[in-house]
Amino acid sequence: MARKTNSDDRLDLTGKLLVAMPGMGDARFEHAVVLLCAYSSKGAMGLILNKPSRDVRMSDVLDQLEIGPSARAAAMPVHFGGPVETGRGFVLHSDDYQSSLHTQKVPGGYGMTATLDILEDIARDAGPRQALMMLGYAGWGPGQLESEIARNGWLTADAAPALVFEADPARKWSKALGSLGIDPLGLSSVSGRA
Numbered sequence: 001m002a003r004k005t006n007s008d009d010r011l012d013l014t015g016k017l018l019v020a021m022p023g024m025g026d027a028r029f030e031h032a033v034v035l036l037c038a039y040s041s042k043g044a045m046g047l048i049l050n051k052p053s054r055d056v057r058m059s060d061v062l063d064q065l066e067i068g069p070s071a072r073a074a075a076m077p078v079h080f081g082g083p084v085e086t087g088r089g090f091v092l093h094s095d096d097y098q099s100s101l102h103t104q105k106v107p108g109g110y111g112m113t114a115t116l117d118i119l120e121d122i123a124r125d126a127g128p129r130q131a132l133m134m135l136g137y138a139g140w141g142p143g144q145l146e147s148e149i150a151r152n153g154w155l156t157a158d159a160a161p162a163l164v165f166e167a168d169p170a171r172k173w174s175k176a177l178g179s180l181g182i183d184p185l186g187l188s189s190v191s192g193r194a
Contacts, residue, residue, distance in 0.1 A: 013145075014039045015107030017157040017164075018046060019176045022187050024153040028083050031173040034138055035092060035159055037104060037112045044140040047092050047112070049132065049164060050172035051080040058133055061089065062123055065116065069123045076122070079169070081134025090114045090134040094161065097121070097128030108159045130165040155180060 018034040034046040059074040081090055091113050095105065101115040111128070121127040140148070148154055155177070163175050174184045 012039060013044070013156060015110065015159055017049075017159045017176055018145075019155040019157055019173065019180070021152055021155060024148075029138075032138075033163075033172045033176045034082075035106070035110070035164060037092070037106050037110075037137075039145075041142060043142050044145045046138045047081040047090060047132075047134045048079065048138060049092075050169040052169050053078045053080055053135065056135065061133065062119065065119060067120055067123045070125045072125060073123045073127075076131070076133055077169075078133045078135060081136045082138030084137050084139045086136035088114065088136065089119070090137060091118045091122070091128075091131050092134060092164070093118070093128035093131040094165075097131075109161060110159070110164070130161070132165065155182075 013036050016036050018032070018036060020029045020032040020034075024030070029048070032051065033049045035049055036044055036046040038045040056078045057074075058076040058078055059069055061078060062069040062073065080086075092106075093111050093113065095109045095111050097103070097111060097113070097118070099113045099115050099117050101117055103111045103113045103118075106112055118127060122131060145154075149156070157176050157179050160179065163172060163179065166172055166175065177184050177187075
């Protein structure tokens with residue numbers, strides 16, 4: 001269940017998953033599962049968890065930054081985190097890691113770090129136990145996400161680490177729906193109001 005914020009009567013969705021409904025109308029978010037890292041009356045910011053990049057590998061990112069990767073780091077996939085600032089990197093990770101520069105804590109046992117030191121630590125096998133590398137993020141202005149949820153564009157779910165860090169991105173959408181007791185085959189791309 002979402003928490004109430006202290007500043008108003010809105011539900012706090014920080015640390016929750018957004019699960020895209022069929023027919024939401026934006027191909028960038030088709031079957032997307034997004035972890036909300038920040039949510040307030042000023043808007044929302046999240047990272048898409050299940051859209052691996054076909055063009056960029058972690059070894060490419062580390063080479064461009066002149067960081068010599070370990071074998072584990074080089075094999076790490078890079079994901080499309082969202083359509084905003086696609087050249088900017090974010091690492092969503094388990095909360096066992098804290099950057100010496102800045103890590104944003106995300107409820108549910110997560111951290112989000114967007115500073116170079118986490119990539120250096122990952123390359124030296126000194127980074128977090130679990131991590132997803134993202135390029136770009138998903139962002140919503142004030143009231144925009146609430147409007148999309150009201151139009152049945154998104155469902156919200158708890159963000160279990162097993163689902164967030166699931167190795168197979170293709171399974172995350174159906175697993176997120178399953179966590180809500182919903183069979184993906186039963187969903188319609190047409191919504192209505194009673």
